[in-house]
Amino acid sequence: VEENGTSRDLLLTLDRTSGLRAGIESALRDAVRSRRLRVGAVLPSTRALAADLGVARRTVLAAYQQLAAEGYLDCRQGAAVRVAWQPPEPPAAPASTTWEPRWDLRPGRPDVSTFPRTAWIAALRRALAGAPSKAFEIADMRGQETLREALAEYLRRVRAVVAEPANLMVCAGFTQVLFLVCQVMKERGATTFAVEDPSTPRYRDVVESAGLTPVAIPCDERGLRVDLLARTTAAAVLTTPAHQYPTGVTMAAERRQALVRWAREADAYVLEDDYDGEFRYERHPIGALQALDPARVVYAGTASKTLVPGLRLGWAVPPPALLPAMLTWKERQDRGNSVADQLAFAELVTSGEFDRHVRRARLAYRSRLDRLRTAFPRVTGIAAGMQAVLPLAEPEPAVLARARRAGLALQGLSAYTFEPRDPALIIGFGTPPAHAYGPALDALAAVLSGR
Numbered sequence: 001v002e003e004n005g006t007s008r009d010l011l012l013t014l015d016r017t018s019g020l021r022a023g024i025e026s027a028l029r030d031a032v033r034s035r036r037l038r039v040g041a042v043l044p045s046t047r048a049l050a051a052d053l054g055v056a057r058r059t060v061l062a063a064y065q066q067l068a069a070e071g072y073l074d075c076r077q078g079a080a081v082r083v084a085w086q087p088p089e090p091p092a093a094p095a096s097t098t099w100e101p102r103w104d105l106r107p108g109r110p111d112v113s114t115f116p117r118t119a120w121i122a123a124l125r126r127a128l129a130g131a132p133s134k135a136f137e138i139a140d141m142r143g144q145e146t147l148r149e150a151l152a153e154y155l156r157r158v159r160a161v162v163a164e165p166a167n168l169m170v171c172a173g174f175t176q177v178l179f180l181v182c183q184v185m186k187e188r189g190a191t192t193f194a195v196e197d198p199s200t201p202r203y204r205d206v207v208e209s210a211g212l213t214p215v216a217i218p219c220d221e222r223g224l225r226v227d228l229l230a231r232t233t234a235a236a237v238l239t240t241p242a243h244q245y246p247t248g249v250t251m252a253a254e255r256r257q258a259l260v261r262w263a264r265e266a267d268a269y270v271l272e273d274d275y276d277g278e279f280r281y282e283r284h285p286i287g288a289l290q291a292l293d294p295a296r297v298v299y300a301g302t303a304s305k306t307l308v309p310g311l312r313l314g315w316a317v318p319p320p321a322l323l324p325a326m327l328t329w330k331e332r333q334d335r336g337n338s339v340a341d342q343l344a345f346a347e348l349v350t351s352g353e354f355d356r357h358v359r360r361a362r363l364a365y366r367s368r369l370d371r372l373r374t375a376f377p378r379v380t381g382i383a384a385g386m387q388a389v390l391p392l393a394e395p396e397p398a399v400l401a402r403a404r405r406a407g408l409a410l411q412g413l414s415a416y417t418f419e420p421r422d423p424a425l426i427i428g429f430g431t432p433p434a435h436a437y438g439p440a441l442d443a444l445a446a447v448l449s450g451r
């Protein structure tokens, strides 16, 4: 056999007890029978496999010829040796029973169809072409310096965060920031971590996974009930001050002041989840809470709403007292985010493309919000972001069941609460894509009218 399929690697574990040739034949037969090698797969050349196994080439040749005779392999003169047979397909897995809604108005997601692919590709190309080789090493757990510089400038400018490249760290989304803060609190002896009621159950789960007990602090129409924090032993509180998730309330000025006062007095920390700070629709934007006391507030932001969640890009500006320990946990957990993504994002921000994209997205979400408000004038929590509260006149389960029958995915407020509240829907107006948004609102109107 003379083959062209030269230098492909193949891992074979040889049982040499009944001879080398028999060992090779049996290992190859097993690989084909177990479907590890499928029909058409190219095998290494006899020369390469002989060298890998440390056996004579003629031994491999004889094994290949034997398996060709048995119908397992196809050994043709001058061509690569390929697998010629495979066992019949295993029975198909039962059809997936997951429900595929026709429209989705659940909260938490941006319109991923607007991801600026062209700008991202251009930014990636420019960034990779210009990056020094050193950028591809694992060096600084805070992340790429170019991105930290770009983000510090951006956060000071857009969110009035007190940020310097030296005290900013790049993370895998907000989720990782929360995880790191929890680990550090646990290490410092904390047992409880305060969260808002209502809030995202996923984050309670992260808190619990770090061995801390989440303590629910209610939110009212002025935001987090900061006065109740003093009754807890919480070492930190997770809050969404600019636009409470999911109720959409903006934390009142005196509560913001009281919150940092509590942190100082209790030697505790505030984790500020600024998940949708860029999408403010009112005249007077609210700056980051962190600026009130950068020694007590961990500022956290994410690209999950402004770009797409799948990038897993977020950032934290922790107090100097917490940064080193958070970096230690970052190193333990993943040793840093993808360099290519960090460089591309830095380029997107410094070139001004990111601001342009956010401005376009803000206009688009604003117009979606206007349509939602026109169709459902009772929505609240709409100062920012891409979710709104729609009060219901009947229990949530009845509405959710009718919606499901109509192919419409909805989320009730009760999915987020610790204590019962009046029935309501949390409408996410970031999805579906533009062409399906009108029909989705029509479907919602039909469901609410009992049709």
Ligand SMILES: Cc1ncc(COP(=O)(O)O)c(C=O)c1O
Binding pocket: 108, 172, 173, 174, 175, 176, 200, 240, 245, 273, 275, 301, 302, 303, 304, 309, 313, 314
């Ligand atoms: C309240 C809240 N915070 C933060 C995030 C972003 O999380 P991440 O950055 O881990 O994707 C989301 C949604 O994705 C959210 O709903």
